[in-house]
Amino acid sequence: MSFSSMFPMNFIEGQQWLGILPLFCMTLTAIATLLLSALRHQGRAVAFAMLLIGSIAAVASTVVFPFQDTIVILDGVLVFDRLSQVFSAICVLAGLAAALMTLGFDEREELQPEYFTLIAFAVVGMVAMVSTRNLVFFFISLELMSLAVYVLVSMHRQSPMAAEAGLKYFLLGGAASAVLLYGASILYGATGSLDVTGIREAFQSQWNGHLPLLPLVGLGLFSVGFLFKIGAFPFHVWIPDVYTGAATPVTGFMISAVKAAATGALLRMCLELFVGPVSTEPTLVVIISAITVATLLFGSFVGVRQTRLKRIFAYSTIVHTGYVLLGFLALLGGGEGAKDAASSIVSYTIFYVVMNLGAFAVLTMISPKDNDDLTLDQLTGLGRRRPMLAFAMSVFLLSMAGIPPTAGFFGKYYLFSAALSSGYVWLTIVAALASVVSAVIYLRPMVYMYMKESEESFQVVPAIWLGSNIIVVLSLFLTVMMGLLPAWFSNLL
Amino acid sequence: MNSGTILHILSAYLFSMGLLALILRRNTIVMLMGIELMLNAVNLSFVTFARELSQLNGQVQVFFIITIAAAESAVGLSILINVYRNFGSIKTDRTTVLRS
């Protein structure tokens, strides 16, 4: 009995290997780190080294073999195309960055070396998530990612906050996943297919685009799961608490990688399901418009009131979810705006990931020992004491506020432009006004860094960690470069 | 009412019960069970649909879901232990350090 007959792998052949490479690399990495982090000495370093190598290999594979057309494996359980490559790369890099900014922090806070393993597993889940058309496989990869992140959140073992955050995330996330899965099952029941392409064909052939209640409810439940993951109102409830409770680098990982993966998967689903001949259900558009407006307003108004930095970023991410939803609306609007909308969502995600990683790298460095729940007051005088750090932080904040010439500005402009092209004038105006309110969210830390007199001098001595510094510098460079030459970064699809 | 409809209603009922458990109960273990209940309701739904459609496809998915559910309970229980270590309780009204 030959090997190939024992393990019939001939369903994957030729070019398909290239497609599966990133997933493969990350899986290997995850397993390897799991094993190696058990080493008594240097477990952390070895695990990180493995993760570094694996991630680089994964990203390199997407860069070296860029796809022009789609590679389908197992009838669409795995799909590799430009979209999955871009989002895989984003997720892998964001995971790597989160790992990098943890160097130093993990020793101080005595995090377990399995930290890197969990990141690797989460990234595997993400890569799978953005590369599938199959609803159940999507659920499985989502859970792979989520389970790893639940543990990451609770990992800060001495911290009750982390424990509570982990619990909360787990319970809410579990419920949301169940809802999503129920939606998948209803969709399956209505169309007889678990594959998005099949569902789409069923939509077209059976109902000519005008869906009856059953598939609509299925779609609705399925989207609720997504909306939960990207944190749209009213499914955002977990975000502030979980982001606050998790260790700072973990929050950085969630805010960048998890969000990007969810966005990427949603983008794939929308593109496969709706764009093209199938017209979007107006009901869905109405619902998502309402959710978009609510998300934008809620995020901005409540964010303004926050005094703890991680909460500030939590609400900031809710606002950003609102912007992304604006892009999805433009996508659902169909027509010629859809192509632009997709590419604007991709650009926005990239810009968003970069600036958030930078900001969290700074936060990691200035977070006090044992209690990394920074308040605004603790920022007082940072502009004088650590001008470069404060400057970098300011750039990231401004980028999030969307002030040119930074990445965030172009991200926002692309989205607005796409939304306008699809005719959402009033929604865009609401989004624009919300961005004025949310600007306050980002300006307040600057007020503390630069303008407040520091009566009691800044308590926390910022750590100087190489990994975080690298992330800060890289993010700073990229944020500004994306602001100056956005065209380089926005034609990836 | 044919058996399929009854099963669908049952599945929806179970799902709702799971959700209600999450909303109404403060004991984390019960909430964990709620999640399991929801997943099982989905399983039921899948099986029923697969049967109605005369497909094997849907029925097979259940195995995956069961596996995931198991993993989820494992992770969930470990999180519960962690919570218990930190708070000395697994009631959600005791885990309040994050409230602002």
Added chain:
Amino acid sequence: MSQILSWIVLLPALTGLLILLLPKSLEAKSRQIAVIATLIVAALALWAAQAFDVNAADPLHFHIRTEWIPMLGIHYDLALDGMNLPLVLLTVLLTPLAFIGTWNQTSGDSTMQKRMSALVLIMETGALGTFLAQDLFLFYIFWEVILLPAYLLIGMYGGAERMKTTLQFFLYTFAGSILMLVGIAWLVHMQSQTTGHPDASFQALMNLKIPFASSQGPAGLFSTQGLLFAAFAAAFFIKAPLVPFHAWLPSTYRQAPTLVSIYLAAILSKMGTYGILKILIPMFPEAAHSFQPVLMSLAAFGIVYGALLAIVQTNFKTAVAYSSLSHVSYILLGLFSLKAEGMGGALLQMVNHGIAIAGLFMISGFLEKRRGSLELKDFGGWAPQTPVLATGFMVIVLSTVALPGSGGFVGEFAILIASFRVNGYITAVAATGMVLGAVYMLNLYQKTMFGRYVDDYVKKVADLDFREIFVLVVLGIFIVGIGITPQPFVAPSRTAIEDSAKRVSPNDALPERQAVPGQVSR
């Protein structure tokens, strides 16, 4: 020299970044570096100005056009044209003067000097870029570049209420500009729909036919052109500001450090009025026409309103702030007249107001430095002690009250003539600003310079030093020069503005002029 405009625009910001990176030991030299850089920029700009040919076939001089974001049709597109030439010169001349004139007020903390110089230089880049941009999107980018340095400068070095003030300033201006951004996105989208390839340059966008509901009032506002007009107007009216949008102005001008007040009032507010002249009116002519009565009324109201409020202020700087509001409203009145002479007068008035308000804020800086306060009750009887200050102040006062022979008169006269052709009643209301303006300016002058001194500090007050005199002399030369021979100052912009006015008011000429018999000769 083909890239001269790039140098003019980018040199200040590059110098500013360089200054930010200066080591501690060199911080004290930051102002010198800044002044040298601004002088180089001024020299370059003056060279470009003298090479400006009014009769050139291509109105865009030193045109630079490079693709920037091809996907959205955005270009790096700078050119000197008739409309921006006066404002560019205003900016490049006022920046070094502002530095020199406030030299003694920024002494002290060398880090503060460093940061202030750097941020002001970045603002100069923003202003110059805004004026020189020939691409709507680029215009917006430079427009926003201003925002942050201003925010930081006021917040870091402003008065007691600086944090509240600077946040208010930021939010107002940001709210306006974000709406403009939406407008830009929409406009560019429409352009690309029509022609098939996106192009955000002014020239391309000018050719766009934007639908407008021709009826007056709300229906017009909610048509495409009306909404676009409103989006752009939001940015420009807040920045300028037009009266109901001025809430940020008094406290901002008052709380900001002198150098920044000068910049805000003299140059930044011109960005708003320039936007109206360059974009709002020619791009949305029907909307502009339709809203003209409302806008002119608001402008006239603003003139009176600002003046009335200036009269009763007890603080020098606040009074100057409200006077600026009143005078900017004159500019807006001229713009909204939609007549060539009104828009030309407004452009000239932008320059005049820039010079005069810079002078006034400098005077306020001189007074504050010497007295440590700007409350009017602390002043009085300075003229015998500081004759040079009194003289310089008088010259600026005269321009502010639009005395013939000062620059202020030329612009105001052209504006009133144009406005009169549209509506006599509004003009009559606006013209009362002449009287009210004299009331508050003479009040200010009298309460500081004339009368008996309040206590003995006056004996110790020193007259202006060499730098301060230099600045006032330069400003004075421009005030009088423009007042006596305005034609050279308006000639370059004539063609551009007349073309622009033709878009809004075609067939606009005084019919009686043909009836004038031949010029009576000697």
Added chain:
Amino acid sequence: MNLAVLSDLPFWILIVPLIGFFLNGVVIPLASGGITKTKPMISGGIATLAMAVSFVLAVIAFTRLGGESGALQYTGFKWIDFGNLSVTLNLRIDRLSSLMTLIITGIGTLIHFYSISYMSHEKGVARFFAYLNLFCFAMLLLVLSDNLLFLFFGWEGVGLCSYLLISYWYEEESNADAARKAFLVNRIGDLGFVLGMCLLYVQLGTLSFTEMMALISPTTSVALLSLAAVFMFFAATGKSAQFPLYVWLPDAMAGPTPVSALIHAATMVTAGVYLFARMYFLFELSPELMTVVAYTGALTALLGGILALAQTDIKKVLAYSTVSQLGFMFLALGVGAYQTAVFHLMTHAFFKALLFLGAGSVIHGCDGEQDMRRMGGLAKAMPVTYVTMLLGSAAIVGLPIFSGFFSKDEILYMALGAPRGSWILFGAGLLAAFLTGVYTMRMLTQTFWGEAKAGIHGHESSWIMTLPLIVLALLATFGGFLGFPHEMGHWFGIEHSHLLSAWLAPVVQQVEIVTGSSPMPEIVVSILAVSIAIFGLVAGKTFLKNISFETSPVLKRLFVGQHFMDTFYSSCIVAPLYWISRRLVQTFESNVMNNIGGWIGVGSNWSGERLRLTQSGDIQLSMLSLMAGLAFVVGILIFWVAV
């Protein structure tokens, strides 16, 4: 004579005082190390020289104009040419301008010369002479400009110089107040000027006098042009201190006396008269307006005369007298006697400058004392001043052969005989002439005659001051013969006895009185006027000499210090204006505008706070929120499909 100066006479006449201003304002202070160190002899010498040169040039221009009725032109530069707005700076000397130029530069030279001594005790006198030269420049621009816009340049320029000179002693708050008042009241008038100018430009497309004149006769829209005329008249009431805007002129006496003589008597205040004479073609479009002008003039003449009665300050007497005399001029303008108004303008310039300079000499001699009640018996101490003042008084009262006699009689005659004239105007004029006699006599009596008061020992001024007095006295005495009435000229067999009229005829209109249409002949008017003036003198000598208006509250309220107009303005205009402004600051601006940001802040805080409560962190609540969202989505879907 091919000198450049002579080919561009208008330009050089104008520019020489400006050079003087520049020298005194910049060069000399720099050279002497600070403006306070400047010497009166040097500064004054330069300023006077500048004026003298200008005067010589003006005389040359006058001779050049000679017989022909043309004008000397100077083509300047294109001031502005933009859109439909096009104005060129041209200067033009015609016969009217030439006359005005001679008055300004001639009297200006004398007053500059006089000031050298008068201001000799001042520190920083260069400032004074600089302002004075600047004033002459502006005034010359006013009369030389060939269009309304540059006339306005001069018009505002003289206002500025007036402001600067009234506040010359700015250490006194009251002086500064007076200066500001003068400037602001003039500005109110100028508002009319600007609006009138706009209206004219919009209607006619030009501001040049010659072009406007050519356009106005066939023009159609008379109504708007008449409105422009109304605006112009309003401007003139401000500048020429007519009712109701005369209030600034008495206060303007706070400036040094030569300033009062030059600006507030001889030249600037007559700018309104000049404007009317220059633009008679516009004003004649609206006879109704001109009637109003005439009555305003009559009212002002009376009012000025009455208020002059009660003054104790010698300069204020003269100030109100100026108001009164300007009223005469407007009376003449109103009835259409433009030449007569200019004639009175000229004679008034002579005798009022003389009187002011004489008063200045008295004040100088009394070491700054201005209160007439503390003077007396100065005739002996100051003989030259006394005699010249006497001659000036005779002129203003209108005793025969003195200049005022001719001009005032002509006005009275016109007021009666002209088509727009009436008995009321004539009676008011007569009454004003009577009042002139009274206050002049009161002033002479209190100042020069009677007993010397304790503490005041006058001394005669130096020759620098008395020389101008003598020259002006000659002019005040004989200047009237330039306007020798035709009627009387016929008796002496002189064809064109009214030289001034003959000179001005080509450029300034004059209403014709058809022989016999007047209720009484000119000679009767003269006799009546002279007798009533003498009656006034007697009344002033005997009755009013020592009446103190201070003691009676009623009289004081009525006469002293024009309280009623000032009260009216301050309570009806200034106070409401300030009230409105304060209310705006306190209510709208601080509560509304400044708080918009605050309200948004409060609103967002409020909503943020409320919304934050939903964010309690309770897991069950979070679940509820999740389920609510789920219910919303499914609910809408069901609703949509069901409906």
